Amino acid sequence: MKYNLSEITEVIKNRRTIYPEMYSTRKVHREMIEDMLNNAIWAPSHGLTQPWRFKVFMNVGLQKLSDFQSELYKELFVGKQYNEMKFNKLKNRPLISSAVIAVSVRPDKKGKIPFQEEIEATACAIQNMHLTATAYGLGAFWSSPKFLKNVKVNEFLKLEEGEECIALFYVGYPESADWPKGQRKPIEYVTEWIDA
Numbered sequence: 001m002k003y004n005l006s007e008i009t010e011v012i013k014n015r016r017t018i019y020p021e022m023y024s025t026r027k028v029h030r031e032m033i034e035d036m037l038n039n040a041i042w043a044p045s046h047g048l049t050q051p052w053r054f055k056v057f058m059n060v061g062l063q064k065l066s067d068f069q070s071e072l073y074k075e076l077f078v079g080k081q082y083n084e085m086k087f088n089k090l091k092n093r094p095l096i097s098s099a100v101i102a103v104s105v106r107p108d109k110k111g112k113i114p115f116q117e118e119i120e121a122t123a124c125a126i127q128n129m130h131l132t133a134t135a136y137g138l139g140a141f142w143s144s145p146k147f148l149k150n151v152k153v154n155e156f157l158k159l160e161e162g163e164e165c166i167a168l169f170y171v172g173y174p175e176s177a178d179w180p181k182g183q184r185k186p187i188e189y190v191t192e193w194i195d196a
Contacts (some may be wrong), residue, residue, distance in 0.1 A: 059136030
């Protein structure tokens, strides 16, 4: 065997969504975020288009993100649509995280690769980030609020034309040493073997 499959399997099985509300005040080092991004870019992409782009908010940048997304939420969701709890989450989550990575997808300039495939490749990059965070013992949360499709998000992130933000990826050290447990249905529930 080329690699230690049991260790790889453990990292995959232990990947969890850990919300910013569960993070401690301990700060994640920039080098760890760089490792997450370096592993992200090794995701597969059709035609090797490498469509993923990253904007990393840390330190003062987290306050900028907090102000932007909470104000945008207040602007877009008025009256009965407005939810104080959602507003507070958008305001507070960046401030209690070590980093938030805005992940966007850039379309293939040649137009050969369907945009849906570019989104799928970028989702694989996000999974690589999440697995790296897990290996470090870091909490991570992939958020995709409805307002990401708003043109003001594109302006705030300075995205190119056609580029689309698909995730805000929060990172921090978990407060608790107890890593959350998970479960999945056995493969028998989701697999059909066609071998005859």
